[in-house]
Amino acid sequence: MxxxxxxxxxxxxxxxxxxxPFWLPVAGSYVELGxxxxxxxxxxTALNFLLGYTGVLSFGHAAYFGLGAYGTALTIKLLVxxxxxxxxVGVVVGTIAAAIIGLMIIRLRGVYFAMCTIxxxxxxxxxxxxxxxxxxxxxxxxxxxxxxLNLGFTTIDIxxxxxxxxxxxxxxxxACVAAMAFLLRxxxxxxxxxxxxxxxxxxxxxIPVDAHIWMSWVISxxxxxxAGTLFALMNNFVDPRAMRWDQSGTFVIMTVLGGMRSFWGPxxxxxxxxVLQDYISSHTENWMSFIGLFFVLIVLFFPRGVLxxxxxxxxx
Amino acid sequence: xxxxxxxxxxxxxxxxxxxxxxALGLSLILNLxxxxxxxxxxxxxxxxxxxYSLVPYLGYWGALLVSPFLVAFIGILVERVLIRQLYGxxxxxxxxxxxxxxxxxxxxxRFIWGAQSLPFQIxxxxxRPLSADYFFLTGYRLFMMLLVTAVVAGLFVILNYTRLGxxxxxxxxxxxTVSVLGVxxxxxxxxxxxxxxxxxxxxxxxxxxxxxxxPNIGDNLIMPSFIAIIVGGLGSLPGTLAGGILIGVVxxxxxxxxxxxxxxxxxxxxxxxxxxxxxxxxxxxGRF
Numbered sequence: 001m002x003x004x005x006x007x008x009x010x011x012x013x014x015x016x017x018x019x020x021p022f023w024l025p026v027a028g029s030y031v032e033l034g035x036x037x038x039x040x041x042x043x044x045t046a047l048n049f050l051l052g053y054t055g056v057l058s059f060g061h062a063a064y065f066g067l068g069a070y071g072t073a074l075t076i077k078l079l080v081x082x083x084x085x086x087x088x089v090g091v092v093v094g095t096i097a098a099a100i101i102g103l104m105i106i107r108l109r110g111v112y113f114a115m116c117t118i119x120x121x122x123x124x125x126x127x128x129x130x131x132x133x134x135x136x137x138x139x140x141x142x143x144x145x146x147x148x149l150n151l152g153f154t155t156i157d158i159x160x161x162x163x164x165x166x167x168x169x170x171x172x173x174x175a176c177v178a179a180m181a182f183l184l185r186x187x188x189x190x191x192x193x194x195x196x197x198x199x200x201x202x203x204x205x206x207i208p209v210d211a212h213i214w215m216s217w218v219i220s221x222x223x224x225x226x227a228g229t230l231f232a233l234m235n236n237f238v239d240p241r242a243m244r245w246d247q248s249g250t251f252v253i254m255t256v257l258g259g260m261r262s263f264w265g266p267x268x269x270x271x272x273x274x275v276l277q278d279y280i281s282s283h284t285e286n287w288m289s290f291i292g293l294f295f296v297l298i299v300l301f302f303p304r305g306v307l308x309x310x311x312x313x314x315x316x
Numbered sequence: 317x318x319x320x321x322x323x324x325x326x327x328x329x330x331x332x333x334x335x336x337x338x339a340l341g342l343s344l345i346l347n348l349x350x351x352x353x354x355x356x357x358x359x360x361x362x363x364x365x366x367x368y369s370l371v372p373y374l375g376y377w378g379a380l381l382v383s384p385f386l387v388a389f390i391g392i393l394v395e396r397v398l399i400r401q402l403y404g405x406x407x408x409x410x411x412x413x414x415x416x417x418x419x420x421x422x423x424x425x426r427f428i429w430g431a432q433s434l435p436f437q438i439x440x441x442x443x444r445p446l447s448a449d450y451f452f453l454t455g456y457r458l459f460m461m462l463l464v465t466a467v468v469a470g471l472f473v474i475l476n477y478t479r480l481g482x483x484x485x486x487x488x489x490x491x492x493t494v495s496v497l498g499v500x501x502x503x504x505x506x507x508x509x510x511x512x513x514x515x516x517x518x519x520x521x522x523x524x525x526x527x528x529x530x531p532n533i534g535d536n537l538i539m540p541s542f543i544a545i546i547v548g549g550l551g552s553l554p555g556t557l558a559g560g561i562l563i564g565v566v567x568x569x570x571x572x573x574x575x576x577x578x579x580x581x582x583x584x585x586x587x588x589x590x591x592x593x594x595x596x597x598x599x600x601x602g603r604f
Binding site for chain 1: 346350352398401402405406407408409411412413415416417418419420421422423424427539542543545546550576579580583586587590591594
């Protein structure tokens with residue numbers, strides 16, 4: 001009954017997410033950690049759209065995550081004190097940058113593609129780092145905060161209530177994830193998976209492969225910049241580290257850890273990674289070594305990720 | 317003005333030589349094993365720190381000689397234990413693994429030698445300027461240029477005239493055939509990895525003489541090295557060399573006219589190359 005299993009899994013995941021503010025404090029944690037998990041899960045799910053479903057390896061997604069974050073922060077700080085406007089600007093900036101850079105790199109494949117995404121990802125890091133008058137360099141954009149949502153008939157105070165902000169983030173996450181699931185089930189999404197499985201065959205069938213990879217890249221970066229805007233709102237702060245290469249690596253490891261061929265893998269990877277990081281960094285100063293070791297161990301012993309492992313158990 | 321331009325061209329040459337040294341090592345490993353070694357900057361840092369610890373016992377020259385070999389030995393061990401297991405798998409995994417290694421190395425050097433930056437003493441007679449007019453031309457900079465030139469020349473001699481080098485080049489083109497001809501590919505990849513890491517270690521010892529020691533010293537050198545490979549053309553070592561020196565000089569010259577853009581200009585170059593000639597300056601058609 002694989003169909004039923006999948007439904008049951010979906011329902012379970014949504015129930016856990018919706019009830020998180022109630023059980024997280026009981027489990028000895030805090031709501032903000034749940035918010036962080038959902039934000040990073042969105043980023044990793046967006047990356048998985050490209051990595052797991054199109055078979056294209058990007059190691060530079062932090063750039064568009066960071067552009068979303070900077071767009072939001074600077075808009076709210078300097079232009080309009082409005083959360084939705086800030087998010088809109090952030091997403092537009094991130095997506096346009098991705099669309100332009102995508103045009104330059106879609107012809108490349110494999111390691112070469114990955115290398116170019118890394119290198120181009122760093123451009124924005126350097127800009128954020130060096131354009132001091134706008135971005136305040138290494139110190140980051142501070143002295144602003146997310147604004148309460150004004151819906152006309154009522155105002156939702158996402159600024160002071162961490163539960164309200166969690167549900168706001170979850171709502172954005174749900175909309176984005178639903179959109180991605182819809183796209184993946186459409187003929188377009190099936191085509192992407194066909195390219196992943198056998199690019200040459202797809203090309204012989206008359207599919208414009210480069211155009212499809214470009215679209216998949218732009219869609220993936222669009223959703224990653226949405227995650228970036230939420231990241232900025234979550235911290236009421238953003239600094240260049242949000243767009244550095246190690247951030248990109250974090251997204252990839254979350255995706256791999258959860259299982260990159262499965263839709264919910266990145267969410268599970270994000271939860272495991274962040275809980276572990278939270279735990280390790282509160283116990284030792286050398287958390288970087290442990291995170292690095294974690295990377296190595298996953299690659300060596302756990303390359304299929306949690307869901308990949310469960311899927312194989314079920315199949316056998 | 318001419319002096320300023322000269323100064324920056326020379327500076328660019330030196331920085332370009334570093335990029336080239338790093339990029340050649342990365343390129344060797346990438347070409348033969350298909351692994352992007354993210355930890356290359358980490359190995360560079362180890363080279364510098366080991367030299368720092370060896371100087372009291374061996375003196376500067378001894379450290380300069382021994383440290384890169386120690387780093388290469390560590391590299392060979394890392395390849396045997398970890399990287400070897402990932403050959404033939406999706407490049408994603410080797411990227412993640414070397415990524416984790418880079419974290420561990422950076423944190424490890426911080427743990428052993430401390431987070432604050434340390435001075436690295438070079439022999440006094442090397443640090444003096446050679447001429448009063450051209451104050452920037454210190455003996456050390458000239459020495460670095462000469463040493464890098466000699467090492468790169470040595471590398472190309474190895475690649476062109478020794479059995480190991482010829483096998484490395486052959487393996488880059490068609491590893492399967494090389495294996496069928498009776499060459500032990502595992503050993504070949506292992507030694508090749510060591511050779512690449514040796515270059516990183518050497519670059520590390522030279523770099524700390526100029527920049528001092530910091531745990532994240534490799535971070536600033538690794539991205540330009542990637543770009544050097546992309547600009548020069550994947551799969552071509554002469555291309556990598558040319559790419560490294562080219563971006564160093566261009567970035568040096570840009571410093572004269574538009575200092576803020578000195579970092580950005582190398583990315584602009586990369587974009588231009590990718591648009592006009594995606595395989596890079598000297599890269600082969602259709603390799604990637």
